[in-house]
Amino acid sequence: MRDELTIKSHAGYWLAALLLLAGLVVAGVGFATGDVFYLRLASEALIFGGLALSVDILLGYTGLLSLGQALHFGLGAYVSALALIATQSFWTAMGVALAAGVLGGLVGGFIANRVRGVYFALITFGMAQVSAKVVYNTRSLGASDGLIGVPVLDINFGFFSLSSASPTAFFLLALAILLLLYFLAAYLLDTPFGRLLIAVKANERRVPFLGYRTATLRLGSYVLAATIATLSGALYPMLRGFVSPELLFFSTSGNAVITVILGGAGTLVGALYGSVLLTVIKSVVGSWTEHHLIVIGLLFMVVVIFLPNGLMGLIQPGIRARLARGGRR
Amino acid sequence: MLEYAQFVLAPQIVTGLALGVAVILVALGLTIIFGLLDVINMSHGEFYALGAFIALALGQVGLPFWLLLVAVPVLILPIGYAVERGLIQRVFHSEDRHVTTLLLTFGFGLVLEDALRLTFGPNPFKPETPIRGTIEILGTYLPLYRLFMIVVGGLIIAGTALVVYRTRLGAMVRAAAFDRNMAASLGVPVERVYAGAFAFGVALAGLAGVLLAPIYSVFPTMGRDFILMAFTVIIVGGMGSIGGAVIAGLFLTQVQAIASLYISPVWTDPIVFAIMVLMLMVRPQGLRGRLGHA
Amino acid sequence: MTAQRAPAGPILDVRDLSISFGGLKAVDGVSFNAERNRITTIIGPNGAGKSTLFNLISGALAPRRGRVLLEGRDTTGAAPHRLQAAGLARSFQITTLFFALSVAENLRLGAQTLEPAARLWLPVGSSVRARRRVDELLERFRLTDKADYPAGKLSHGEQRRLEIAVALAGAPRVLLLDEPTQGMSHGDTAETAELIRGLASDVTILLIEHDIGLVMTLSDHVIVMHQGRKIAEGMPEAVRADPAVQAAYFGHV
Numbered sequence: 001m002r003d004e005l006t007i008k009s010h011a012g013y014w015l016a017a018l019l020l021l022a023g024l025v026v027a028g029v030g031f032a033t034g035d036v037f038y039l040r041l042a043s044e045a046l047i048f049g050g051l052a053l054s055v056d057i058l059l060g061y062t063g064l065l066s067l068g069q070a071l072h073f074g075l076g077a078y079v080s081a082l083a084l085i086a087t088q089s090f091w092t093a094m095g096v097a098l099a100a101g102v103l104g105g106l107v108g109g110f111i112a113n114r115v116r117g118v119y120f121a122l123i124t125f126g127m128a129q130v131s132a133k134v135v136y137n138t139r140s141l142g143a144s145d146g147l148i149g150v151p152v153l154d155i156n157f158g159f160f161s162l163s164s165a166s167p168t169a170f171f172l173l174a175l176a177i178l179l180l181l182y183f184l185a186a187y188l189l190d191t192p193f194g195r196l197l198i199a200v201k202a203n204e205r206r207v208p209f210l211g212y213r214t215a216t217l218r219l220g221s222y223v224l225a226a227t228i229a230t231l232s233g234a235l236y237p238m239l240r241g242f243v244s245p246e247l248l249f250f251s252t253s254g255n256a257v258i259t260v261i262l263g264g265a266g267t268l269v270g271a272l273y274g275s276v277l278l279t280v281i282k283s284v285v286g287s288w289t290e291h292h293l294i295v296i297g298l299l300f301m302v303v304v305i306f307l308p309n310g311l312m313g314l315i316q317p318g319i320r321a322r323l324a325r326g327g328r329r
Numbered sequence: 330m331l332e333y334a335q336f337v338l339a340p341q342i343v344t345g346l347a348l349g350v351a352v353i354l355v356a357l358g359l360t361i362i363f364g365l366l367d368v369i370n371m372s373h374g375e376f377y378a379l380g381a382f383i384a385l386a387l388g389q390v391g392l393p394f395w396l397l398l399v400a401v402p403v404l405i406l407p408i409g410y411a412v413e414r415g416l417i418q419r420v421f422h423s424e425d426r427h428v429t430t431l432l433l434t435f436g437f438g439l440v441l442e443d444a445l446r447l448t449f450g451p452n453p454f455k456p457e458t459p460i461r462g463t464i465e466i467l468g469t470y471l472p473l474y475r476l477f478m479i480v481v482g483g484l485i486i487a488g489t490a491l492v493v494y495r496t497r498l499g500a501m502v503r504a505a506a507f508d509r510n511m512a513a514s515l516g517v518p519v520e521r522v523y524a525g526a527f528a529f530g531v532a533l534a535g536l537a538g539v540l541l542a543p544i545y546s547v548f549p550t551m552g553r554d555f556i557l558m559a560f561t562v563i564i565v566g567g568m569g570s571i572g573g574a575v576i577a578g579l580f581l582t583q584v585q586a587i588a589s590l591y592i593s594p595v596w597t598d599p600i601v602f603a604i605m606v607l608m609l610m611v612r613p614q615g616l617r618g619r620l621g622h623a
Numbered sequence: 624m625t626a627q628r629a630p631a632g633p634i635l636d637v638r639d640l641s642i643s644f645g646g647l648k649a650v651d652g653v654s655f656n657a658e659r660n661r662i663t664t665i666i667g668p669n670g671a672g673k674s675t676l677f678n679l680i681s682g683a684l685a686p687r688r689g690r691v692l693l694e695g696r697d698t699t700g701a702a703p704h705r706l707q708a709a710g711l712a713r714s715f716q717i718t719t720l721f722f723a724l725s726v727a728e729n730l731r732l733g734a735q736t737l738e739p740a741a742r743l744w745l746p747v748g749s750s751v752r753a754r755r756r757v758d759e760l761l762e763r764f765r766l767t768d769k770a771d772y773p774a775g776k777l778s779h780g781e782q783r784r785l786e787i788a789v790a791l792a793g794a795p796r797v798l799l800l801d802e803p804t805q806g807m808s809h810g811d812t813a814e815t816a817e818l819i820r821g822l823a824s825d826v827t828i829l830l831i832e833h834d835i836g837l838v839m840t841l842s843d844h845v846i847v848m849h850q851g852r853k854i855a856e857g858m859p860e861a862v863r864a865d866p867a868v869q870a871a872y873f874g875h876v
Contacts, residue, residue, distance in 0.1 A: 004725055004771065006747060065428050115609050118369050118427045118568075121610065123559050129557045130602045137595040192735045192750060193743045199732050202721040209681070211707035211793055212734040250553060254435065261432060291447050297439030304432045305419050 001298030004324075005198070009190040011319040012269040015312075016182055019272055023175040031168040039167035041279060043174045043239050050178050050232025051252070052259035053185060054225040059257070060266030061189055062221040063201030065121040066112075067180030068128025069256050072226040074103050074248030081147045081243045090155040090164075090238070097234035098227065102121070109219045116204070117324060125250065132248035146244030150237040164238045174235055178272065181228050182192025186268050188224065197221050258300050264312030273311055337467040337590065345586025346579070347475040347544070350482030353578035354537035355555060356562040357571060358488060358530030364569025365506045365526045368417060368430040371440030373534050373559065374552025375445075380405060380535025381542040381551065382445055386456055394459035398481070401539045402532035409528030412437060417527065438552075452548035474523040478540050485536065490571050502526060506569070518575075557598075558582075561605045567615025576616055632695065634659045634827045635711075635797055640679050640689035649675040651851035652689070657797070657844075664830040664838050664859075668846035668872060671810050673831045676848070677799050680829070681713040682706045693797065707736065712795035713819050714786045716802045716831070722775030725764050726785060730757040733792025748773060764788040764818065780811040784818070791822065798822070799829045804837065816841055839863065843853060847871065 023042075030039040051073045058064040083093040088214045114121050134140050142148070155163040155173065162169035188194050196217050199207050207214050237243050246252065255278070263274020278296070285292040307313055347622065355377055376522050383404055384397045392400065416437060420429040429515050463470040493499040504512040505522045513519045524547025538551075546549065562581055585597045608615065635654035640653045650672045657663045678684040680691055685700040692698065693709050701709070712733050721729050731747070734756040742750050761767040762782045769777060772786060787803050803819065804812040816837050822828060823843075832838050838845060838859065845862040847855040847869040855862055862868055 003728070003747065005728065060426075063425075065431065077533065084693070106434050110608055114589045114606070115613060118363075118431065119564065119609065119613070121369070121428075121431060123562060123606070126602050126605065127555060127562065129554075130598045131600050134595060188744070189747075190746055191744050192738070192747055192753075194730060195728070195747060196735075196743075198724065199721055202723045203719060206715075206719045206721065206789075208703035209707060209713060210733050211704050213702070213704045254439075257432070257435070291443050293443035294447070300439070301416070301433055301436040304429060304436060305416075308423075308429075318386070 003099060005195065006190055007320050007323050008316070009186055010323055011316050012267060014262075014319055014323075015269045015273070015316070016179060016186075019269070019276075020175065020179055023171075027168050027175070028136055030171065036167045040239065040282065042276075043167070043171045043235075045275045045279035046171075046174045046178045046272070047232050047235045047239065047261065048255065048307055050181055050235075050274040051229050051256045052263070052271035052275050053182060054229035054232070055256045055270055055309075056184055056260045056263075056265055056271045057189070057197075057221060057225040057228070057252075059260060059267070061194065061201060061208070062197045062218060063204075063249045064112075064116070064218070064221070065257070066122045066124040066225070066253070067250070067257065068124035068126070068253050069225070069229050070248050070250070070252035071108065071124075071128035071131050071235075072101065072104055072229035073233035073252065073256075074128075074132070074135070074243075074245075075100055076230035076254035077236040077243040077247050078147065079230075079238035081150050084099075084150050084153065084237060085147070088151050088153060090153050093238075094231065095314050097230050101230030102223060102226035104230060105223035108226055109222030113215060113218045113222060122145055125253070128248060128253055129250060132245055132250075135248055136245040142244075144245060146242055146246075147237070148242040150241045150243070152241075153238060174239070177235065178232070181231060182268060182272060185224065185228060189268065193217075195222065195307035213324075222247065258296065260310075261300060261303055262310050264310030264316070266315060267309075267312040277311060335467070335469045338577050338587075340471060341586050341590055342583065343471050343475055343479070345582045347478045347482075348586070349579045349582035350479050350486070351537045351541045352555070352558050352562055352582055353486055353575055354482055354540070355534050355559040356566070356578055357486060358533040359559055360563045360566070360569055360571065360574045361489075361502075362527055362530040363491075363563065365502060366413075366430075366523055367426060368420075368421075368434070368527075369427065370527070370530070371431055371435035372412075372441060373434075373531065374556035375438040375553075376405065376531040376534040377538045377555060378445060378547075378549060378552040379408075379441060380538025381547045382449055382538075382549075383535070384539040385449075385456055388456060396538065397539050402536045405532045405535040406528045409531035410524045412520070412531075413524040413527035414520075418524075427586070442549050442552075449549070451549060453548040454541050455546050458543040474543060477498040478544075482537075485533070486575060489533070490575075491577055493571060494528060558601070560600055563615075564605050565608045565615060570615065573616040595622045633657060634694055635680070635829065636695075637680065638690040638692070640676065640691065641776050642675065642679060642684060642687050648851045650679060650686075653694035653848070653851075653853045654689075655846050655856060657827055657829055659827050660823055660825065661843040662819070662828045662830055663844045663846065664832055664842035665846045665848060666832065666838055670683070670850075671848040672760060672851040673848055674801060675851075677713060677801050677831060679859055681711065681799055685718055686778070700850040707793060707795070710796035710813075711799070712790045712793055712797070713799035714790040714801055716805055718782045718786050720782060720785060720789065723773060725771050726774055726777065727757055727761065727770040729785060729789050730760050730792050732787040734760075734794075736793045756794070760788045760792060763821075777865075780807050780815075783811075784815065786819070787815075794850065795826065797827045797829065801831045802833060803830070804832070804834060812837065835863075 026042055051069060055066055055069050058066045076097045079092040080097050083096045108127060111127060112120055115123055136144055155162050155164065160175065164170050196212055200214055200217055204214055259274040259278050260271050262277055263270030281296060282292050285295045303310055359370060359373050362368055380401050383401045386401060387397055392458055416433055420433055423429045458474050460474045462473050464473055478512055493502060501517045501522055505517055505519050509519055562578045563574055565581065566577030579603050585601055588597045635657035638654045640650055642650050653676060661782055667673055679686045682701050682703040690699045691699060693711055698709055716800055731753055732752040737752050738750045761770050766781065766785060768782060777785060783803060787800060791797060804815050807815060812834065820829065820841060842859050845856060845859050846853055847862055848867050854871055855865045855868050
């Protein structure tokens with residue numbers, strides 16, 4: 001097992017397992033103390049971690065900076081809310097979101113992949129801003145108020161069921177779904193398909209001469225990312241009971257980019273850790289000032305300048321070295 | 330028919346023109362910065378807001394509006410210069426300059442925006458219009474301030490183009506945009522030109538803020554909506570092209586102004602966006618080429 | 624001048640290929656054949672249109688006029704990824720590798736098309752045939768020691784070798800090499816020439832080369848270009864003696 005990229009991917013698995021363990025501890029402590037606030041916050045961190053995950057697939061693996069990923073997250077949140085209000089079924093909502101994710105990804109990818117580089121960043125920014133403005137002004141979608149009154153769900157898994165009203169149960173559900181999405185993405189990115197995305201990032205010009213169409217690869221990457229963002233967004237109304245146009249705003253997309261950079265671009269698991277970190281910073285800083293944006297903005301700038309690999313750049317090399325040694329033995 | 334033109338169409342065109350001039354001022358800065366430094370300045374909208382807020386603060390202590398038009402850009406210049414030297418240059422030579430500089434300026438924009446909120450609070454201010462009243466031209470009543478904006482903004486845009494294309498300083502700027510190393514070997518102080526161009530670009534955005542503050546309200550996130558239009562303008566006009574930005578700015582704001590007579594204003598944004606997407610499909614380089622290249 | 628015909632005719636048949644850039648005829652009515660498993664070299668002064676010709680044949684540019692037939696099939700203006708599938712690959716004059724990725728990964732990316740398409744969705748480790756191809760190429764191009772190095776950390780000579788190896792990885796039947804020895808030391812050049820000679824046993828090679836000594840020893844067939852046109856072709860010795868060629872190189876025609 002000398003393949004460096006596979007080792008990197010496996011290092012991510014270990015860190016994801018650690019996150020699972022930490023999640024179980026949080027769930028246990030939360031359940032024992034009857035906490036609501038922190039479990040809800042942690043669930044939210046995971047859900048926004050999914051959005052960041054999708055940004056990292058584009059930025060860290062395919063070299064495409066999306067400044068409008070909230071479009072797909074918001075799409076998921078809205079279709080899920082509409083489906084839940086209509087049917088009260090978790091599975092219907094997730095099914096509809098999956099379809100919306102793939103479809104939205106195909107449409108968005110078709111538009112955004114016309115261009116590359118900074119143009120890609122600006123066109124995704126534009127797509128999301130325009131859509132947000134339309135949603136903000138559409139009566140039937142609740143306009144600026146958003147959609148409220150998403151019902152409490154009984155989510156049926158065949159042999160057991162859980163209620164979205166229980167903070168612990170929903171946190172565990174969010175943890176399971178987000179880790180599932182993470183493993184799906186990590187698996188795909190360690191296949192030859194994923195390696196071709198990395199190749200597109202490293203040197204797009206050469207890829208066609210390897211025998212692959214870059215437009216298809218970029219579209220594939222976009223659809224994968226959009227689907228993950230949409231499915232993550234679908235969980236939001238279940239957690240909060242409402243959706244609002246803010247979910248599509250640039251602040252949401254921007255937050256996801258900050259999350260990826262803090263966690264470490266090109267690591268996937270960094271997106272989840274970054275989201276946890278950002279949530280912690282926000283609540284800690286938020287407890288003594290409402291101006292947490294200054295702190296986050298400054299921290300973000302420091303990371304961009306001094307820590308190009310973010311948090312994962314600090315901890316992953318050690319794990320990778322261990323795995324590499326273990327593999328050789 | 331004539332009445333329609335007099336009372337509906339003409340005022341709308343003038344409104345669009347005033348907005349167009351302001352958009353062009355913002356877009357001009359963006360496009361000069363991109364054309365010269367190859368940097369997308371994500372904090373540009375916040376500099377626009379900064380200009381409006383400085384004008385607001387100075388206006389409150391009694392400075393006349395006329396003075397603000399000069400004072401605000403002059404105050405923003407050193408800030409822009411410092412941001413370029415102190416921040417952008419730190420990552421300017423990194424492998425992926427486009428992304429890192431975009432991220433860095435995005436981060437700076439967040440800080441600037443929150444600093445404005447910290448200083449002035451989150452609520453909108455509505456400064457008084459410095460020139461009130463309307464004027465009758467060919468039976469159409471037009472607000473004086475908007476005409477003033479069009480004239481002043483137009484002069485500044487023309488002045489900028491004149492400096493870039495007709496002066497020695499402009500020649501240095503264009504040389505630096507065309508080939509940095511070549512320009513440096515010819516004795517152009519490239520680093521100062523870069524920082525100066527960035528400072529000039531954000532000062533233009535600040536000036537647009539001063540001009541627009543009496544029309545729109547002033548609030549910390551005011552730059553966010555505006556910046557989308559400016560980005561659209563420089564993409565359609567051709568990134569880095571001054572002439573392109575002017576043409577695209579006038580065209581797109583007119584499309585928006587006239588379309589909003591017939592359809593809900595909500596849908597004018599998608600129309601403008603669709604024009605941009607079409608433009609990118611047909612002519613990815615935009616209307617005009619880059620600064621120094623055409 | 625007529626080389627022995629393979630039963631199926633020439634593997635690459637280029638007819639009247641032309642393109643111009645803003646009035647400048649970069650490639651102007653060039654026709655030639657490349658015979659199977661031979662080395663056909665294109666020479667000519669700088670700006671003769673050699674690299675443009677390569678770009679036209681390899682799908683990087685679409686010609687304004689003319690045809691390219693690969694094993695009898697019309698591939699004119701086909702996209703590079705289609706040409707790769709049809710059995711044509713190329714290297715670049717300016718090294719165009721995945722510098723951030725390891726040497727082995729560069730080669731694996733090139734070899735992936737040897738696997739069935741379904742393997743795209745299975746873990747990289749399961750693409751055994753590609754992996755075997757990588758090991759074979761590492762050895763052949765003497766890069767085994769450097770397999771785990773990022774391509775960007777290789778020496779110039781090693782990068783030039785890897786450039787050829789990546790193009791070869793997908794087992795093409797026609798390989799276009801654009802100045803493979805560009806910037807190499809004398810020793811490296813000789814070694815690379817040896818490598819290329821060895822490749823010709825199972826690949827048809829189309830070569831652009833400046834080193835005349837190398838051209839003479841390596842080529843089965845030489846095509847001379849000047850100002851976008853083909854001015855001569857034939858066996859290396861015959862071409863060298865051609866007065867038109869000498870004029871193009873040493874005088875101003």
